[in-house]
Amino acid sequence: MPEPGPNPIDIGTPPPASSSDDDLFDHDDPEAPAKVKPRGRVRRVVISVLLLLALVAVAMLAFTSWRIIAQRHAKLEIQPSVGPLSLDYSQDGARTADYLRTALAAEVDLDHTYGAVYNESPDKNVLFLAGTGLIWTPGKDLDAAMNLISDDEGAVTNLKDVDAGPLDGTMRCGITKSADGDLTVCGWADHGSLALAMFNNRTPEDAAPLMLALRNATETR
Structure with a gap:
């Protein structure tokens, strides 16, 4: 019978594959970089600006309407x-x-x-x-x-x-x-x-x- 070969080396279980670089960081580590969502931030800024412009337009329309009503019966x-x-x-x-x-x-x-x-x-x-x-x-x-x-x-x-x-x-x-x-x-x-x-x-x-x-x-x- 052939002599048994050397015992195989146990390299452990490989980590699961990940499609995100975020998994490379330890989320419990306070020094780990925070996840950034630039698109969401830009979207919020755009919505805020549009809301502000809408409020200004409504205020101007209300002021103009008030002036017309107040002055039209001269x-x-x-x-x-x-x-x-x-x-x-x-x-x-x-x-x-x-x-x-x-x-x-x-x-x-x-x-x-x-x-x-x-x-x-x-x-x-x-x-x-x-x-x-x-x-x-x-x-x-x-x-x-x-x-x-x-x-x-x-x-x-x-x-x-x-x-x-x-x-x-x-x-x-x-x-x-x-x-x-x-x-x-x-x-x-x-x-x-x-x-x-x-x-x-x-x-x-x-x-x-x-x-x-x-x-x-x-x-x-």
Whole structure:
């Protein structure tokens, strides 16, 4: 019989196969590297940003809706006098006021339009035109109304925002050229009304407070 060979060496049971490198680390070891999930973290950041943007959009929509509701029912009434200004009741004044009203109605979609001529002295007067209606974009509609003056006299330049007062909205003043010299043009617009005024022999700085006085005296909600 053949002599028995040497006893086989016991190498133990091999560890189970693993498809993840995480199994190479001892999870009980506090110094072992933590498992990182970058995709999940990016996803959470993106969702957070989208939620924030959605909240901002909702807040802006709510604010705009509130302004439209608060301003849309504006009413205008031409006053016989405003500060140093007195309404011109002459035939020429009435004819000019009617022309201004018709021109504004043709340029901007409004429910009611108004026109007036105010005098302060022989060399100072104010041509005033205004209207009411639902105005979705007051700033754009005010620019369109300014184009009405641009067609007749020349572009309104150096437009600057001025104090719109407690009635809010947008108010601007600028300068246009005329045959008799520079005219200051001021206008306001909100979600319920729009108006323009042309001032001769006044700077925009002088005209702005007078325009605000005209608005406060003429517009109510």
